[in-house]
Amino acid sequence: MAAVEMRKLTVIGLNSGRAPFIYELMHLGVVEINSQDGIISDEETDWLPDIFRSSNSADVSRLEGDIIRVSTALEAISKYDPSKKPLLITRKEFGREEFIAYMNKVRTDTERNMDKAIAAYKVINDGKAEINHLRSLITGLQPWVKLDIPLEMNETEYVSVIHGLTGAKVQSGQLMAAVTESVPSAIVQEIGADKQQKYFSFIVLKEEKDGLYEALRPFGFSGINMADQQGTPTEAIHRYEKRIEEIEKTITENEKVLAELSPARKDIEYLYDLLVTQRDRARIVGEMLSTDTVFYFDGWMPAKAQDEVEELLKRYEFYYDIQVPDADEEVPILLHNSGVATPFEAVTNMYSLPSRKDIDPTTILAPFYFVFFGMMLSDAAYGIILSALCFFVLKKYKPEGTIYKMFKMFFYCGISTFIWGALFGGWFGDFFTVAGRTLFNKEISIDPIWFNPMDDPMKLLIFSLILGAIHLFVGMGVQAYMYFRDGKAVDAICDIILWYVLLIGLVLFGVGGMVAPVLTTVGKVMSIVGAGGILLTGGRKKKGIVGKVTGGLGALYGITSYLSDILSYSRLLALGLATGVVAQVINTLGSLAGGGVLGAILLTAALVFGTIFNLAINALGAFVHSCRLMYVEFFGKFYTGGGREFRPFARKTKYVKIMKDQDK
Amino acid sequence: MVESLFSGEFLALLGAATAALAGIGSAIGVGVAGEAAAGVVSEDPNKFGQVLLLQALPGTQGIYGLLIAFIIMVKVGLLGGDGMLELSVAQGASIFAAAVPIGLVGIFSGIAQGKAAASGIMLVGKKPSELAKGMLFAAMVETYAVLALLVSFLMLNSIQL
Numbered sequence: 001m002a003a004v005e006m007r008k009l010t011v012i013g014l015n016s017g018r019a020p021f022i023y024e025l026m027h028l029g030v031v032e033i034n035s036q037d038g039i040i041s042d043e044e045t046d047w048l049p050d051i052f053r054s055s056n057s058a059d060v061s062r063l064e065g066d067i068i069r070v071s072t073a074l075e076a077i078s079k080y081d082p083s084k085k086p087l088l089i090t091r092k093e094f095g096r097e098e099f100i101a102y103m104n105k106v107r108t109d110t111e112r113n114m115d116k117a118i119a120a121y122k123v124i125n126d127g128k129a130e131i132n133h134l135r136s137l138i139t140g141l142q143p144w145v146k147l148d149i150p151l152e153m154n155e156t157e158y159v160s161v162i163h164g165l166t167g168a169k170v171q172s173g174q175l176m177a178a179v180t181e182s183v184p185s186a187i188v189q190e191i192g193a194d195k196q197q198k199y200f201s202f203i204v205l206k207e208e209k210d211g212l213y214e215a216l217r218p219f220g221f222s223g224i225n226m227a228d229q230q231g232t233p234t235e236a237i238h239r240y241e242k243r244i245e246e247i248e249k250t251i252t253e254n255e256k257v258l259a260e261l262s263p264a265r266k267d268i269e270y271l272y273d274l275l276v277t278q279r280d281r282a283r284i285v286g287e288m289l290s291t292d293t294v295f296y297f298d299g300w301m302p303a304k305a306q307d308e309v310e311e312l313l314k315r316y317e318f319y320y321d322i323q324v325p326d327a328d329e330e331v332p333i334l335l336h337n338s339g340v341a342t343p344f345e346a347v348t349n350m351y352s353l354p355s356r357k358d359i360d361p362t363t364i365l366a367p368f369y370f371v372f373f374g375m376m377l378s379d380a381a382y383g384i385i386l387s388a389l390c391f392f393v394l395k396k397y398k399p400e401g402t403i404y405k406m407f408k409m410f411f412y413c414g415i416s417t418f419i420w421g422a423l424f425g426g427w428f429g430d431f432f433t434v435a436g437r438t439l440f441n442k443e444i445s446i447d448p449i450w451f452n453p454m455d456d457p458m459k460l461l462i463f464s465l466i467l468g469a470i471h472l473f474v475g476m477g478v479q480a481y482m483y484f485r486d487g488k489a490v491d492a493i494c495d496i497i498l499w500y501v502l503l504i505g506l507v508l509f510g511v512g513g514m515v516a517p518v519l520t521t522v523g524k525v526m527s528i529v530g531a532g533g534i535l536l537t538g539g540r541k542k543k544g545i546v547g548k549v550t551g552g553l554g555a556l557y558g559i560t561s562y563l564s565d566i567l568s569y570s571r572l573l574a575l576g577l578a579t580g581v582v583a584q585v586i587n588t589l590g591s592l593a594g595g596g597v598l599g600a601i602l603l604t605a606a607l608v609f610g611t612i613f614n615l616a617i618n619a620l621g622a623f624v625h626s627c628r629l630m631y632v633e634f635f636g637k638f639y640t641g642g643g644r645e646f647r648p649f650a651r652k653t654k655y656v657k658i659m660k661d662q663d664k
Numbered sequence: 665m666v667e668s669l670f671s672g673e674f675l676a677l678l679g680a681a682t683a684a685l686a687g688i689g690s691a692i693g694v695g696v697a698g699e700a701a702a703g704v705v706s707e708d709p710n711k712f713g714q715v716l717l718l719q720a721l722p723g724t725q726g727i728y729g730l731l732i733a734f735i736i737m738v739k740v741g742l743l744g745g746d747g748m749l750e751l752s753v754a755q756g757a758s759i760f761a762a763a764v765p766i767g768l769v770g771i772f773s774g775i776a777q778g779k780a781a782a783s784g785i786m787l788v789g790k791k792p793s794e795l796a797k798g799m800l801f802a803a804m805v806e807t808y809a810v811l812a813l814l815v816s817f818l819m820l821n822s823i824q825l
Binding site for chain 1: 717720721723724727728730731734735743795796797799800802803804806807810811813814817818821
């Protein structure tokens with residue numbers, strides 16, 4: 001339970017051994033390498049002119065280029081891959097040597113397949129672009145289909161051919177009259193018109209061309225040059241359409257090529273991972289400092305990993321130094337919790353990793369999260385469904401990392417939901433009662449093991465608030481523990497223990513009388529002691545009498561926040577009721593058709609769709625509100641967070657999982 | 665005419681209707697969040713799942729409203745086979761009063777939560793890893809809808825018919 005202890009590592013090694021060393025280090029995957037950014041630019045290091053940030057940016061960018069090619073090939077193939085895409089990618093497991101051997105074997109073929117895929121993809125994309133271009137040409141030519149002059153003929157020895165258009169409102173007759181008047185030799189032809197434009201074509205003697213333009217000016221005429229196209233418009237359109245057909249055929253052929261390449265996709269994915277790890281190895285060198293003969297880096301590793309790292313460093317005969325970090329040094333955080341609590345790290349992670357001074361809250365948080373989630377969903381059947389779904393995903397796709405933790409966590413939460421559901425008697429709400437009544441005319445009822453919250457909500461409300469109080473007290477206890485740990489016993493007593501006394505006292509004063517009258521008196525005394533203590537000590541860090549008095553009052557006023565914190569747990573009841581009542585609504589709707597076959601069908605349909613809806617919306621609600629109770633009420637009592645995640649230098653593969661040697 | 669308006673039965677139904685009005689808040693809230701979500705998805709379609717979660721959050725007020733309306737209808741016998749109970753004006757008015765908290769709070773908290781969810785969606789657009797925080801900001805608003813639901817429910821539960 002807690003963040004893993006870290007060691008600071010400093011290494012100086014020979015450049016000759018660098019490449020294989022980095023390879024081994026990546027395989028271990030337990031050392032985080034600090035960036036040496038900024039170290040070399042310090043002016044103080046000017047006296048060490050031989051040191052430089054080594055970078056093999058040429059290698060990196062070559063590999064980046066390869067990676068882009070592989071990504072393009074993957075994108076191309078997956079676009080036309082007929083097989084269904086899995087929900088989650090399951091990484092294929094390989095031994096290290098096995099993977100290298102496999103990649104050597106398939107590399108040439110894979111490269112060839114990749115080139116094929118990229119070429120086919122290019123043909124498809126180019127073809128699509130050309131089709132678009134041709135389509136726009138065809139649209140442009142459509143108004144001109146009546147023109148019987150080849151487009152490329154825009155002049156002969158004596159005459160010019162001019163095409164162009166005017167606005168649709170221009171009167172053709174007026175235009176023609178104007179043209180014939182000033183240029184009598186011109187031949188005017190109205191080719192067509194649409195809603196926006198009218199299309200004209202003119203044949204005119206070359207020397208009268210300017211006169212024609214002059215005559216057309218009042219009509220807003222603008223010329224179009226289509227001489228770059230061949231044949232009459234009709235011929236051109238026909239030709240383009242044929243060309244489109246041809247291109248479409250090539251595209252289909254190439255799509256088929258890509259679809260046929262889909263079996264090769266696996267190998268291309270592996271190649272992608274191979275290249276990414278190579279790139280990362282090349283890139284990490286840029287984070288180190290070098291001279292002509294040696295290189296230097298520092299970083300972090302978990303104390304547990306010390307032996308294997310030391311063994312590696314000794315094998316390469318590098319100089320190294322391992323130190324326990326100073327108390328106030330910022331250390332990267334890696335969480336390690338045992339067994340059942342591990343998946344709940346996801347909850348901690350979503351908030352913020354613990355800082356070095358914090359306690360990893362995961363283990364304390366896990367049982368409460370488990371209970372709260374179950375209470376808010378509280379339907380036995382839903383719990384079974386949720387757990388079964390998660391179990392299926394875990395077995396089928398073997399997710400890793402955060403996704404694994406989430407599914408595992410919801411698997412546990414499903415169990416909790418089942419337990420609470422059974423306690424409260426919710427099985428798809430009251431489905432079995434409704435089904436029994438409408439379909440079989442029989443009273444079936446599944447009795448709650450504990451009680452039905454619909455019958456006695458006050459009981460559950462009080463239970464929720466008590467749970468909340470326990471949750472808050474545990475949180476305060478953790479803070480007290482942290483105070484004692486840091487040697488601040490006074491703070492622990494003033495800020496936590498006095499509150500314990502006051503709050504417990506108030507509860508006893510309020511309801512203790514029901515158990516034994518003496519408890520009321522005890523409660524009264526405790527409350528007064530607690531409140532008095534808080535009043536006197538709340539301002540102890542303030543200066544001056546006024547500060548101390550207002551500080552004490554302010555601290556005591558904090559009691560309102562305890563009140564609102566505890567009331568916040570009433571959501572445990574409210575959300576639990578929401579699930580139950582929505583399920584009832586669904587069942588009532590389903591029973592509206594009465595008995596018989598039709599009734600059975602409606603009831604089943606309502607059950608299926610209603611359950612999907614209700615489960616989805618209320619599982620989301622239970623998740624969010626359980627998180628909220630952790631983050632706001634619970635963490636507010638002791639947790640600050642803000643730790644930096646430990647990011648070891650390791651393979652970041654998407655498709656393959658290289659096993660460590662001892663795992664095999 | 666006036667008597668029928670102030671009959672217990674009518675007031676009880678008015679209560680159920682008032683509770684269901686919480687759906688207004690949800691509709692506006694989910695709508696506002698949906699606009700933001702569409703914007704984010706237009707940049708990166710892969711975020712669809714994440715932003716959908718956030719968009720769903722302001723939807724709960726409508727459900728809470730439905731819930732109270734449903735409980736009222738069951739209570740007055742509208743959904744049973746035996747027909748509606750005879751209610752005194754005082755009983756009907758009490759039921760109406762019990763429905764007001766979730767009806768009113770549902771409308772306003774739904775709208776406010778929609779805005780918070782929309783901002784959360786923007787947050788996810790820029791920093792996908794911060795989904796949980798975006799959800800939390802929206803969930804902070806929902807607390808008050810939950811409290812109103814609780815008040816309505818407890819009031820209803822204590823009304824004797």
